[in-house]
Each structure stands twice: as structure tokens, then as C-alpha cells.
Amino acid sequence: MPKPKRTDMTFAEQVYAVLMQVPPGQVVTYGGLALLAGHPNAARAVGTLMARNPYGGLLPCHRVVSSTGRLSSREFRQEQACRLRKEGVEVKDFTVDLKRYGWDGR
Numbered sequence: 001m002p003k004p005k006r007t008d009m010t011f012a013e014q015v016y017a018v019l020m021q022v023p024p025g026q027v028v029t030y031g032g033l034a035l036l037a038g039h040p041n042a043a044r045a046v047g048t049l050m051a052r053n054p055y056g057g058l059l060p061c062h063r064v065v066s067s068t069g070r071l072s073s074r075e076f077r078q079e080q081a082c083r084l085r086k087e088g089v090e091v092k093d094f095t096v097d098l099k100r101y102g103w104d105g106r
Contacts, residue, residue: 026103
């Protein structure tokens, strides 16, 4: 389970720290990532962070999906689908089965 929120870290650092724990072959929702980072009402802010990722391929942003399992915006979803498939995640119609591939921090 991710460590609790640290007050000496920025919001972005808290989110990125949890994101780095998402294992290959699994996904987390924006809201789930926000919750695990200690900010349960910050799903939109997490989405903004993922869209503005300053670290490129160093962060596994491709493992973050919507609450329905839908992939990201049109600009990134082809790449996101490709990366997820390489990790063994089945992607159908740009959607992932959260019951099968969802990560809850355990």
C-alpha cells in the first residue's frame, strides 16, 4: 500500500511517488491515484498533472485511466494503448477492464 501523504512533498511529488508504484500490467484511475496520494477530491488535478508530465517516459502515465477504464485524450491514447498492450494489458475500443487490470495500492 502506498505510504500516507507526506507534508514535506508537493502535491505533484505525492502523486508521482504513488504513480511509480503502479506495477507494469496494471492501471489506476485518476481518482484512485488522487486517493492513494492523500488527496481524495483531486482527480481532475491528477489528470492535469498527467497531461503536463515534465518527465516524459520516466513516469508511467500510460497506466492512468478514467473511472470507466477509458484511455486518455485522443492525442495520447494510441501511444497509451500500445504501451499498455506491451505490458500485457488488453485494450478494447480504447478501454481497459478495471476489474481485471485495476490497481488499488495493494
